[in-house]
Amino acid sequence: MTDQTGRRWHDMGGLSADPVDPATHDYALWEKRVDALQVLTSTKGLFTVDGLRRVLEDMGEDAFETMTYYERWTASVNQNLLEAGTYTLEELGTKMAEVSARGTTYGEASDPNA
Amino acid sequence: MPHDHHDHLSPSGHPYRADQDAPLTYWQTMEIAMRELLVEKGVTTHEEITAQIEAMDRRSPADGAQVVARAWCDPAFKAELLRDARQSVIDMGFELGPMNLIVVENTADVHNVIVCTLCSCYPRNLLGLPPDWYKQRAYRARVVKEPRKVLSEFGLNLPDDVQVRVHDSTADMRYIVLPERPANTEHLSQSELETLITRDSMIGVARAKAP
Amino acid sequence: MPDTVKVRAMFPPGHIRTPYYLRGKIGTVERALGPFxxxxxxxxxxxxxxRDLYRVRFTMAEIWGDEAENPGDTLDAEIFAHWLEKID
Structure with missing residues (x-):
């Protein structure tokens, strides 16, 4: 995560790496929603883009390698909202249980009337 | 409502990603919960979230192409764009939000390329969301040390006498490259020129297309 | 701010926007951006x-030494004033 010189994992400029993979993908609806929530909550002053990055960095290299971009953003936005006191862990846990009880797909779980 | 997108391509030619019908993941569950809590707490509304998604979806490299094509055709605009890109782009009617913008110009002697080594800073409020490779380790790690090799992997081989200038977006500025106007385009209209200007040419990993 | 600056070679933990590969390197101020x-x-x-923010230009030779792909190519980055020292 941080080597003996104080270099942190995300500070990767100049390190050797694989050839660039030019493949790309269209963003899914849930990814666009995470992006929108980040923009809206930071614009409203609940946290800064530096707060977003600080959590992403503190999540570590393993998260970078194993989670998708917007999975990591979800974790960071949530962490920042918890720190801002926007909602509590109890409220989040209760809501997540409610959401996952609605169904087994993203479409079903997104529908509060399911 | 199951839809099988797996054998189809989107309008932009990329495969659809598993989305609505794929098994629910932990992080999707968290996104839904977060979104509903934010609405219940009065922080935002479903309408505001939808509007923000639509605003981001409307942004695309075609917006940047309009800016570049105008700079190719209008020397006074180009001078002002290089001096104060944010104001010039806003004056064209684009909504940049709080984004600060610098335009760097390619010439016969200089080739510029943009990166963010520390995360994924990108001129998203003009060009839309970045391509995946821009956010990945290979590009971020290598382009500041071996830009010519990385550019060659994109098919762009630069002569030794062209200076490469790499721009690392480390703080509050965002960048686009003003690519060189291709040869033999004198007869083209500004809107025809726009079709030659790609996302990659504005990041600096490609030239504008030949007509 | 003088034209020639050296990026401070300090290594505190935490959220820092001065890239590791530029610490201790000497460059020239390309433009002042104002306070951020x-x-x-x-x-x-x-x-x-x-804090005042500057765009600083470095040569690849300064950053990478003998490993530079092309010594005369350059790299620009935005660096805050508290990371810059004046070089006479």
Whole structure:
């Protein structure tokens, strides 16, 4: 995560790496929603883009390698909202249980009337 | 409502990603919960979230192409764009939000390329969301040390006498490259020129297309 | 701010926007950008005071030494004033 010189994992400029993979993908609806929530909550002053990055960095290299971009953003936005006191862990846990009880797909779980 | 997108391509030619019908993941569950809590707490509304998604979806490299094509055709605009890109782009009617913008110009002697080594800073409020490779380790790690090799992997081989200038977006500025106007385009209209200007040419990993 | 600057070679932990590969390197100020919020403070829910931000240009030879792909190519980065020392 941080080597003996104080270099942190995300500070990767100049390190050797694989050839660039030019493949790309269209963003899914849930990814666009995470992006929108980040923009809206930071614009409203609940946290800064530096707060977003600080959590992403503190999540570590393993998260970078194993989670998708917007999975990591979800974790960071949530962490920042918890720190801002926007909602509590109890409220989040209760809501997540409610959401996952609605169904087994993203479409079903997104529908509060399911 | 199951839809099988797996054998189809989107309008932009990329495969659809598993989305609505794929098994629910932990992080999707968290996104839904977060979104509903934010609405219940009065922080935002479903309408505001939808509007923000639509605003981001409307942004695309075609917006940047309009800016570049105008700079190719209008020397006074180009001078002002290089001096104060944010104001010039806003004056064209684009909504940049709080984004600060610098335009760097390619010439016969200089080739510029943009990166963010520390995360994924990108001129998203003009060009839309970045391509995946821009956010990945290979590009971020290598382009500041071996830009010519990385550019060659994109098919762009630069002569030794062209200076490469790499721009690392480390703080509050965002960048686009003003690519060189291709040869033999004198007869083209500004809107025809726009079709030659790609996302990659504005990041600096490609030239504008030949007509 | 003088034209020639050296990036401070300090290595505190935490959220820092001065890339590791530029620490201790000498460059020239390409332009002054004005005051901006300090990310090292804002990341931790503090406001702090704004700091002057500069675009600094380095040669690849300065950054990478003998490993430079092409010594005369350059790299520009935005560096806050508290990371820069004046070089006479």
């Amino acid at each position: 919020g300090n990310p090292e403070v804002q990341a931790y829910r503090q406001t702090g005071v704004k």
